[in-house]
Amino acid sequence: MSEKVFAAADLGASSGRVMAARIGPGVLDLREVRRFPNRPVRVNGTLHWDVLGLYGNVLDGLRACPDDLASIGIDSWAVDYGLLDENGALLGNPVHYRDGRTDGVMERVRAEAGDDLLYRESGLQFLPFNTIYQLAADDLSRARTLLLIPDLLAFWMTGRRVAERTNASTTGLLDARTGRWSDTLLELAGVAPDVLAPLVDPGEVIDRMGPEAGDECGHRGTPVTAVGSHDTASAVVAVPASGRRFGYISCGTWSLVGVELDEPVLGAESRKANFTNEGGVDGTVRYLRNVMGLWLLQESMRTWGNPDLPALLAEAARVPGLRSLIDPDDPEFLPPGDMPSRIAAHCRRRGFPEPATRAETVRCIMDSLALAHRETLREAARLSGTDVEVVHLVGGGSRNELLCRLTADACGLPVVAGPVEATALGNVLVQARAHGMVGSLAEMRELVAATQQLRRYEPSAGTDRWNEAAERLR
Ligand code: ADP
Ligand code: LRH
Numbered sequence: 001m002s003e004k005v006f007a008a009a010d011l012g013a014s015s016g017r018v019m020a021a022r023i024g025p026g027v028l029d030l031r032e033v034r035r036f037p038n039r040p041v042r043v044n045g046t047l048h049w050d051v052l053g054l055y056g057n058v059l060d061g062l063r064a065c066p067d068d069l070a071s072i073g074i075d076s077w078a079v080d081y082g083l084l085d086e087n088g089a090l091l092g093n094p095v096h097y098r099d100g101r102t103d104g105v106m107e108r109v110r111a112e113a114g115d116d117l118l119y120r121e122s123g124l125q126f127l128p129f130n131t132i133y134q135l136a137a138d139d140l141s142r143a144r145t146l147l148l149i150p151d152l153l154a155f156w157m158t159g160r161r162v163a164e165r166t167n168a169s170t171t172g173l174l175d176a177r178t179g180r181w182s183d184t185l186l187e188l189a190g191v192a193p194d195v196l197a198p199l200v201d202p203g204e205v206i207d208r209m210g211p212e213a214g215d216e217c218g219h220r221g222t223p224v225t226a227v228g229s230h231d232t233a234s235a236v237v238a239v240p241a242s243g244r245r246f247g248y249i250s251c252g253t254w255s256l257v258g259v260e261l262d263e264p265v266l267g268a269e270s271r272k273a274n275f276t277n278e279g280g281v282d283g284t285v286r287y288l289r290n291v292m293g294l295w296l297l298q299e300s301m302r303t304w305g306n307p308d309l310p311a312l313l314a315e316a317a318r319v320p321g322l323r324s325l326i327d328p329d330d331p332e333f334l335p336p337g338d339m340p341s342r343i344a345a346h347c348r349r350r351g352f353p354e355p356a357t358r359a360e361t362v363r364c365i366m367d368s369l370a371l372a373h374r375e376t377l378r379e380a381a382r383l384s385g386t387d388v389e390v391v392h393l394v395g396g397g398s399r400n401e402l403l404c405r406l407t408a409d410a411c412g413l414p415v416v417a418g419p420v421e422a423t424a425l426g427n428v429l430v431q432a433r434a435h436g437m438v439g440s441l442a443e444m445r446e447l448v449a450a451t452q453q454l455r456r457y458e459p460s461a462g463t464d465r466w467n468e469a470a471e472r473l474r
Helices: 051-064 105-113 115-122 130-139 149-160 184-190 213-218 229-239 268-272 294-304 309-318 337-351 356-386 399-412 422-432 440-452 464-473
Strands: 003-011 015-024 029-037 042-045 047-048 068-075 079-082 145-148 207-210 224-225 246-251 257-259 276-279 285-291 390-396 413-419 455-457
Touching: 003 029, 003 051, 003 149, 003 229, 003 422, 015 051, 015 422, 029 051, 029 422, 029 440, 051 068, 051 149, 068 149, 068 229, 068 422, 068 440, 079 149, 105 115, 105 130, 105 184, 115 184, 115 268, 130 184, 145 149, 149 207, 149 213, 149 356, 224 422, 229 246, 229 257, 229 276, 229 285, 229 422, 229 440, 246 356, 246 399, 257 356, 268 337, 285 356, 294 337, 294 356, 309 356, 309 399, 337 356, 356 464, 399 413, 399 455, 422 440
Parallel strands: 003 068, 068 224, 246 390, 390 413
Antiparallel strands: 003 015, 015 029, 042 047, 079 145, 207 224, 246 257, 257 285, 276 285, 413 455
8 A cells, every 4th residue: 555645734722733744554644734823812802813814824725735735624613603694605703712701601501501511412522712602692593504613624625514523522512322413412502413414434535635725725626624623522533542542631731631441430529510422533532621721821921022932841840839820710711911020920819838939920821721731530430440550641742851751759659741733643644544545543653653753751759739729729
């Protein structure tokens, strides 16, 4: 079997990239073709994604890919969507999940529907920006079709309207057991069933690239293949683990912390612990919880005018640890804005010393994330009955040595860091399989482990300091 080239368009919340991968027997060679910032834009009081700008960048990236692409796959952050009118035209710019229009909406829907019903049906953690709550805040009167972001780009490329299943599982409208749109949840959300597109699974060819997009990027007629279009689903595909005794942290703007299962966990304890059962590739369940992640650092860096990150992290590594702690998942950290001030106020309120310098603020973020990684992983393992022997930390955060080391120490487990571009790798691997190459999920992971750069962090002895820190924070 010879080699083929696949392109991944991977849109993260902080940056987008087009990557080209050469794949063959024992070969997985991923190259970055184009990277571009993903900058939200506030207009008239609403925070939007610049979706046309992102699409333009994707087409530019594809134009710079080799001519003989076997297929193209698209993934992005979850939950957000575009609404189309009866002519297929976009009704306004998609709104960012951090926009304030959902303030108080989740609480209202939960009070009306009851947590028990919502969780039993969708298996989804309660996050204020889940699609179901965004829809409850939107005017849907002119909407004929709803497409999640990767599906929207695929529609522009192919003319075909689909809803890829892993990303659909983040909407709060999908039945966690059957993997189909839930009539109960649709009715509750006031969404007409025909507004949602037919579901497709990762690995199904959506269609070939049409003339408009094709002529723009030079790949007319190339198949556009559904992948785990939820970026986290693709990232979990490329976790270089063997067997099932592993936890993962997909660490970028968010830390998605959990385990892989065959069946959802939908009981009351799981609901109260606010764990999610998102759909993974090959019918797996991503049992995880969102930890606020490197957003805390990104937004601090923005407030400080983007100083040099590696230098700041090196300085933070020299600051004494576990002095100032925050609960990173406090909703006060969700919206954009001055992060260092919010962190200082949070420390003050909880009786911890306020970080006095940038390095101290960064150290506070790293310690607090490592602690949240540990608490979340332990709970995921306990609630699902999984033995976790090793933690795989993938995504941009795997470049952060301090965070990897602290996470290993806090968990008392080895952390295997990398690949950095796990999402793009998961994206191209699922395409490659659809086009006759590579095999099972286990084989994909073996190929990742054999070909990608990884780094192992052993925990230092004893987790007493971390146990104590967890107690102090509680
Ligand atoms: P997303 O997909 O959510 O946009 P990424 O997986 O691309 O996120 O990760 C982005 C994060 O990776 C940045 O916020 C930054 O904290 C981290 N990162 C990137 N480069 C480095 C680096 N050289 N050293 C440490 N951390 C880095
Ligand atoms: C990470 C991610 C995460 C979702 C959030 C909205 O990029 O997709 O899995 O919860 O964005």
